[in-house]
Amino acid sequence: MVWQGTRLSTLAPRRTNRMFRVTQEIEFCYGHRLLNYEGKCRHLHGHNGKAVIVLEGNELDDRGMLIDFTDIKRKVRCWIEENLDHRMILCDQDPILPILKEQGEPLYIIPTNPTAETIAQLIYDQAKKQDLPVVEVTLWETSRSCATYSE
Numbered sequence: 001m002v003w004q005g006t007r008l009s010t011l012a013p014r015r016t017n018r019m020f021r022v023t024q025e026i027e028f029c030y031g032h033r034l035l036n037y038e039g040k041c042r043h044l045h046g047h048n049g050k051a052v053i054v055l056e057g058n059e060l061d062d063r064g065m066l067i068d069f070t071d072i073k074r075k076v077r078c079w080i081e082e083n084l085d086h087r088m089i090l091c092d093q094d095p096i097l098p099i100l101k102e103q104g105e106p107l108y109i110i111p112t113n114p115t116a117e118t119i120a121q122l123i124y125d126q127a128k129k130q131d132l133p134v135v136e137v138t139l140w141e142t143s144r145s146c147a148t149y150s151e
Helices: 069-083 097-102 116-129
Strands: 020-032 045-057 087-091 107-110 134-140 146-150
Touching: 020 069, 045 069, 045 116, 069 116, 087 097, 097 107, 116 134, 116 146
Parallel strands: 020 087, 087 107
Antiparallel strands: 020 045, 045 134, 134 146
16 A cells, blocks of 8 residues: 555555564573584583564454463463473483483473474474464574574
């Protein structure tokens, strides 16, 4: 649509497919290591990560919101804080698991290599389970490197 003074031009086509997008960033700290990998990330190490959760929909509720940011916090941020924050995220095949379990280290065990890609997918899947209209999750592993998962 074209804005002309105080009214919209009737010559411009009307946009019928509107979409609202809400984004929330969630910072957390985690550790991991990669199996079958030759680089430095084969060693146990940690990250100050940031998950960027993107939700979309074409309708707003009676409050004029796609979703309340508090709902994202309650459903996703709390899950991240309880399950991933300050934990080692490791593959269930990692040979160091028995030692870390014996020491009582906080762990989150997954069936795949804990890459940025698979952690982004993990968070995406959790948001979907909470019935959020999530369209993508980006995990920033560092300030310059990220991986995104969407369906």
